[in-house]
Amino acid sequence: MSGVGARALVARELRRAWTGGGLVTPVVFFLLVAVLFPFAVGPDARLLARVGGGVIWAAALLAALLPVERLVGPDLEAGVLDQLAVRGVPLPGVMLAKIAAHWLGFAPALMLAAVIAAGLLGLSVETLVRVEAGLVIGTAGLAALAVATGALTAGLRGAGALAGLLMLPLAVPLLIFGAGAVTDGTGALKLLAAVSLLYLAGAPPVAAAAVRAGMD
Amino acid sequence: MLLERVAVARGGRELVRDLSLALGPGDAALVTGPNGAGKSSLIRVCAGLLRPVAGRVAASTSALADARLALDEERPLQRALAFWGGTVEDALRALNLLALADVPVRFLSTGQRQRANLARVVASGAPLWLLDEPINGLDAESTDVIETLVASHRANGGAVVVATHIPMSLPGATELRL
Numbered sequence: 001m002s003g004v005g006a007r008a009l010v011a012r013e014l015r016r017a018w019t020g021g022g023l024v025t026p027v028v029f030f031l032l033v034a035v036l037f038p039f040a041v042g043p044d045a046r047l048l049a050r051v052g053g054g055v056i057w058a059a060a061l062l063a064a065l066l067p068v069e070r071l072v073g074p075d076l077e078a079g080v081l082d083q084l085a086v087r088g089v090p091l092p093g094v095m096l097a098k099i100a101a102h103w104l105g106f107a108p109a110l111m112l113a114a115v116i117a118a119g120l121l122g123l124s125v126e127t128l129v130r131v132e133a134g135l136v137i138g139t140a141g142l143a144a145l146a147v148a149t150g151a152l153t154a155g156l157r158g159a160g161a162l163a164g165l166l167m168l169p170l171a172v173p174l175l176i177f178g179a180g181a182v183t184d185g186t187g188a189l190k191l192l193a194a195v196s197l198l199y200l201a202g203a204p205p206v207a208a209a210a211v212r213a214g215m216d
Numbered sequence: 217m218l219l220e221r222v223a224v225a226r227g228g229r230e231l232v233r234d235l236s237l238a239l240g241p242g243d244a245a246l247v248t249g250p251n252g253a254g255k256s257s258l259i260r261v262c263a264g265l266l267r268p269v270a271g272r273v274a275a276s277t278s279a280l281a282d283a284r285l286a287l288d289e290e291r292p293l294q295r296a297l298a299f300w301g302g303t304v305e306d307a308l309r310a311l312n313l314l315a316l317a318d319v320p321v322r323f324l325s326t327g328q329r330q331r332a333n334l335a336r337v338v339a340s341g342a343p344l345w346l347l348d349e350p351i352n353g354l355d356a357e358s359t360d361v362i363e364t365l366v367a368s369h370r371a372n373g374g375a376v377v378v379a380t381h382i383p384m385s386l387p388g389a390t391e392l393r394l
Binding site: 004008012016019020077078079080082083085086087088215216 | 263264265266267277278279280282283284285286287288290299300301336340
């Protein structure tokens, strides 16, 4: 009897994210939001530099919504999750692999785009470093939320819109501490890490239970 | 595999009640019945994917082939199957798919997809095969291939549950009409 290992699961998710264009769209969207902001508030460089960190965080949150629909739904529909369950692969483990892979793909892409956005918004290097530090930690929590939301909305009509309603309120703590870390430094970073850990611990069982319920 | 006084319900409607079945090495069960009779649901119960509303299910490691292919559409067939592990090349040869090993799954025809689905089961090496409509969309030649594969699986001590609405040769099988 053959098994499917964690490495194979993560590798498959990463390959699908990159080849399916699943990561390009959110990154371009993220940059678009960052570009739109100066049009809305005007080209005042001092103002932009002050609010820029927050803008990047809000844009990151919105961009994190885009991949939600492709994370779990297609696998449920294609019977991949059924096959994994038949092989006795624990579903929380599958969900954890999805979170890890989503983070490994999404975080570097977003952090690279954040450098460009920081340039467009005229952020100082010091601010950029704080933004990036927050993004590394916060995107782990966002990935956990995205997979849990994807599992909860898998197979539903209008899953995308519903995913936004479910995920954005839960992402507020990440936004608060992430944007807070831009001005306050390490204290907010620790709280951000705590929230991320909470979501990382909670998301796999929640997502697995949602998938289980969908199978019945 | 053992089913003990199992009842299956879908959407609040009881489809199967009080069904008992015991399959040992070399045994086979043929589940027949009209559309919507609960054939697929029974297969999912055997696979442990659907909880029976009553009764008990005990099954050894199984491999499932149902209406959903569970292969990555953009990948070449052999690589897509390799994700699920097992003896992929042997399985491709057994199902006459070796020539299509490098063709992306999305380009396969209905019959080829069905054979790929069964190749995943053959490659798995699981003792219990659960086949939901295994010969749906297959030509006569491929149907013969499947029947031969099932027979040799049973000869090697495997067991199989087949749900089908198309008559299929399964010598000595326990027939369950739903």
